[in-house]
Amino acid sequence: MADTQRPLSPHLQIYKRQVQMMTSIVHRATGIALAVGSLLVVGGLLHLAAGEDSFNHFKRIIGSPLGMVLLIGWSWSLFFHLCNGIRHLIQDAGLGYGIPQFVRSSWLSIAGSIVLTVLVWAYVMTAGGAA
Amino acid sequence: MSAKETVVKDRRHPLKIARGLGSSQSGVGHWWSQRVTAAALVLLGVWFVITVLCLLHADYATAHAAVAKPWNALLLIAFVLTMFWHAVLGLQVVIEDYVHTRWKEVALLVAIKFLAVLGALASVLAVLRIALTP
Numbered sequence: 001m002a003d004t005q006r007p008l009s010p011h012l013q014i015y016k017r018q019v020q021m022m023t024s025i026v027h028r029a030t031g032i033a034l035a036v037g038s039l040l041v042v043g044g045l046l047h048l049a050a051g052e053d054s055f056n057h058f059k060r061i062i063g064s065p066l067g068m069v070l071l072i073g074w075s076w077s078l079f080f081h082l083c084n085g086i087r088h089l090i091q092d093a094g095l096g097y098g099i100p101q102f103v104r105s106s107w108l109s110i111a112g113s114i115v116l117t118v119l120v121w122a123y124v125m126t127a128g129g130a131a
Numbered sequence: 132m133s134a135k136e137t138v139v140k141d142r143r144h145p146l147k148i149a150r151g152l153g154s155s156q157s158g159v160g161h162w163w164s165q166r167v168t169a170a171a172l173v174l175l176g177v178w179f180v181i182t183v184l185c186l187l188h189a190d191y192a193t194a195h196a197a198v199a200k201p202w203n204a205l206l207l208i209a210f211v212l213t214m215f216w217h218a219v220l221g222l223q224v225v226i227e228d229y230v231h232t233r234w235k236e237v238a239l240l241v242a243i244k245f246l247a248v249l250g251a252l253a254s255v256l257a258v259l260r261i262a263l264t265p
């Protein structure tokens with residue numbers, strides 16, 4: 001902790017659970033997850049640049065059960081960070097600051113991210129699985 | 132050290148000492164860069180997801196040819212650079228908020244920048260290699 005004598009704001013457990021609180025925390029968490037996931041993009045490009053064997057090896061890794069779990073997690077993280085990021089950009093423009101609007105847009109971000117993730121994976125599954 | 136002692140030692144007005152410290156010069160720059168890269172990533176991110184979905188089950192030759200297309204190569208490089216830039220800005224804020232030991236904070240801030248630059252350069256080199264080799 002910073003060595004300050006100033007009064008501190010109450011800790012998290014003092015507050016009632018609110019959806020805006022969750023979207024804020026999850027926005028950061030998905031941001032960190034996506035930063036780690038960016039290594040997958042680098043990995044994919046490097047394997048594609050390295051030749052056919054290397055690319056097929058990469059496809060086998062991301063098509064494995066663990067690879068699929070990570071891909072589903074990262075795709076939901078991406079869609080949540082995207083939906084909630086758009087919400088933040090709108091709020092940065094000074095819109096949607098009423099408490100009911102704040103709560104509604106939080107739920108919209110959550111619903112939007114789930115719908116997009118389900119749509120993408122429904123497409124992937126009907127097309128015969130990843131990779 | 133109290134403000135009074137500082138003034139006696141420095142013989143400067145407290146405002147003179149405070150000015151230029153903290154985020155007074157660079158804070159808005161960080162905020163704006165984060166928003167501009169976010170807006171770019173809304174477009175580039177959606178394009179990236181669609182492009183990857185179109186390449187589902189693609190073999191090596193198809194994937195290689197797709198990335199080698201000028202527009203795809205250009206947008207991929209733009210996506211990767213913006214992604215790492217935005218990631219550094221975001222991780223920087225998280226580190227500054229939660230890491231309270233100064234040397235660990237600085238070490239992490241430098242480490243994420245090193246890693247991001249390496250990741251961005253490796254991605255750009257890979258795209259260029261794919262795009263420029265027939």
